[in-house]
Amino acid sequence: MRRVDRSQRATISITLNGRQVSAEAEPRMLLSDFLRHSLGATGTHVGCEHGVCGCCTVLIDGAAVRSCLTLAVQAEGKAVTTVESLAGADGRLNALQQAFKNNHALQCGFCTPGILMSFTDFLGRNPTPSEAEIVEVLSGHLCRCTGYAGIVAAVLEVSGSKDNAEKRSV
Amino acid sequence: MKPRPFDYLRPDTVEEAVAALAAHGEAARVLAGGQSLMAMLNLRLIEPAVLIDIARVPELADIREMSGAIEIGAAVTQNRLMAWPGLAEKLPLLAAALPFVGHFQTRNKGTVCGSVAHADPSSEIPLVLAMLGGEVVLRSRRGTRTLLASAFQRGMLSTAREPDELITAVRFPVQRQRRVAFREVARRHGDFAIVAVAAVADGGRVRIGVGGVADRPATRDIAMDADLGDAVNALAWELEGYEDIHATARMRRDILRRIAPQVVDEALRCVA
Ligand code: FES
Numbered sequence: 051m052r053r054v055d056r057s058q059r060a061t062i063s064i065t066l067n068g069r070q071v072s073a074e075a076e077p078r079m080l081l082s083d084f085l086r087h088s089l090g091a092t093g094t095h096v097g098c099e100h101g102v103c104g105c106c107t108v109l110i111d112g113a114a115v116r117s118c119l120t121l122a123v124q125a126e127g128k129a130v131t132t133v134e135s136l137a138g139a140d141g142r143l144n145a146l147q148q149a150f151k152n153n154h155a156l157q158c159g160f161c162t163p164g165i166l167m168s169f170t171d172f173l174g175r176n177p178t179p180s181e182a183e184i185v186e187v188l189s190g191h192l193c194r195c196t197g198y199a200g201i202v203a204a205v206l207e208v209s210g211s212k213d214n215a216e217k218r219s220v
Numbered sequence: 221m222k223p224r225p226f227d228y229l230r231p232d233t234v235e236e237a238v239a240a241l242a243a244h245g246e247a248a249r250v251l252a253g254g255q256s257l258m259a260m261l262n263l264r265l266i267e268p269a270v271l272i273d274i275a276r277v278p279e280l281a282d283i284r285e286m287s288g289a290i291e292i293g294a295a296v297t298q299n300r301l302m303a304w305p306g307l308a309e310k311l312p313l314l315a316a317a318l319p320f321v322g323h324f325q326t327r328n329k330g331t332v333c334g335s336v337a338h339a340d341p342s343s344e345i346p347l348v349l350a351m352l353g354g355e356v357v358l359r360s361r362r363g364t365r366t367l368l369a370s371a372f373q374r375g376m377l378s379t380a381r382e383p384d385e386l387i388t389a390v391r392f393p394v395q396r397q398r399r400v401a402f403r404e405v406a407r408r409h410g411d412f413a414i415v416a417v418a419a420v421a422d423g424g425r426v427r428i429g430v431g432g433v434a435d436r437p438a439t440r441d442i443a444m445d446a447d448l449g450d451a452v453n454a455l456a457w458e459l460e461g462y463e464d465i466h467a468t469a470r471m472r473r474d475i476l477r478r479i480a481p482q483v484v485d486e487a488l489r490c491v492a
Pocket residue numbers: 095096097098099100101102103104105106107116117118119
C-alpha cells in the first residue's frame with residue numbers, strides 16, 4: 051500500500067510527454083499545480099479549479115481528464131500528455147493546432163490547451179465525428195471569447211472528410 | 221482553491237482498503253474517480269483527514285455478468301461502461317442515460333459507483349439504479365451486505381453506508397424491457413440536471429423515474445389506461461421539489477409536468 055502523510059513530500063514520477071520526470075509533492079497537490087509549478091510545464095492552464103471550465107485538461111494514459119480534479123500522487127507512474135507535446139520540435143503546429151489557427155478557433159487562448167487535449171483523445175477514438183458529437187465534447191469546456199463556432203469548424207476541418215458536411219446536424 | 225492537507229493511502233487490495241476504513245472511519249473519504257470528491261475538496265466543502273484511493277485496486281476493475289444482473293466494480297469508469305459491448309442489449313435504460321452523465325472528459329475518470337456513492341438527487345446513475353431495482357454491495361471488516369438502491373439512498377447526498385464500509389460494486393438487473401427513454405433539462409449539456417426523467421414501458425404499465433425534484437430518485441408505476449397528465453401532476457405535487465440556485469421548486473414541478481409525458485411517449489414509440 052502506498053502511503054503519504056499530509057506533511058510528507060513524496061517523490062512523484064510520471065512520464066510527461068514521453069520523458070521520465072519526477073518532483074516532490076504533498077498529497078494534496080493537484081496535478082495541474084504539479085505540472086505548472088513543480089515541473090515548469092505551464093502550457094496547461096488553470097481556470098476554475100473545480101472541474102467546470104476544462105482549461106486544465108490533459109491526457110492520463112491517453113484519456114482526457116481534468117488535471118485540477120486529479121492529485122499529483124494519483125498520476126504517479128502514469129503517462130501524462132500535455133499541450134506541449136503537440137507541436138514539433140521545430141515549433142511546427144500539428145494538424146489540429148493548424149486547423150485552430152486557420153479557423154480563428156482561439157482569441158485569448160486561455161481555454162485552448164484543454165480543448166486541444168480533449169480533441170486529441172476524442173479524434174483518436176472517433177476520427178470522423180459529426181458536428182453534434184464535436185459539440186458534445188466541447189460542452190465540457192468553457193471559452194469566453196470565440197463563441198465556439200470556430201472551434202467546431204476547426205475540428206471538422208482536421209477530421210477531414212467532406213462527409214462531415216453531410217453529417218452536419220446543428 | 222486547494223484542498224486542506226490529508227494523509228493519502230493507496231491500497232492494493234479490497235482487504236487493505238477495508239482495513240483502512242475500519243481504522244479511520246468517519247475521518248476518511250474514499251477516492252475513486254474524484255469527479256465530485258475532488259471538486260468538494262478544492263472548494264473545502266469537506267476536509268477529510270485521510271483519503272483512501274481505490275482506483276488501482278484490481279479486484280474493483282471488472283464489469284461482470286452474473287445470473288440476471290450486471291455487476292460493476294467500484295473502479296470502473298463511466299466511459300468504460302459506455303464502451304462495454306453488452307450495454308445497449310442488456311441495460312438499454314442505462315445506455316440511454318450515460319451520455320447525460322457529466323462530460324466526455326469527466327466520464328473518463330468518474331466512476332459508476334462513485335456517482336451512486338455521492339447520491340446527488342439529480343444524478344442519472346442513481347436514478348437508473350432505482351428504476352431497475354438495482355443493488356449496492358457494501359463491504360467492511362464485519363462482512364458484506366447488499367442493499368436495494370431504494371434502501372441505500374436516504375436523501376440529499378446521504379446514504380446508508382456506514383463509515384467503515386466500502387462500496388465494492390453496484391448491480392443492475394438485466395433488462396427485459398426494450399421500450400425505454402431518458403431525458404433531462406440542464407443549463408448546459410453535461411451539467412447537473414435540474415430535472416431528469418426516465419421511462420420504461422412494460423406491458424400494461426409504464427414506470428417513470430424522476431431525478432432532481434425530490435431529495436432522492438422517485439419512481440412511479442402508472443397504468444397505461446390512466447390519465448398520464450393527471451398522474452404526473454399528482455406526482456409533481458407529491459415530490460414537491462426543492463429550491464436552489466438553478467431553479468425554484470415550482471419550476472422543477474413545471475419541467476416535470478412538461479417533459480414526463482414526452483419521455484413516456486418516446487418510450488412507447490421504441491420498437492419492442
Ligand atoms: S481548472 Fe480544471 S476544470 Fe477548470
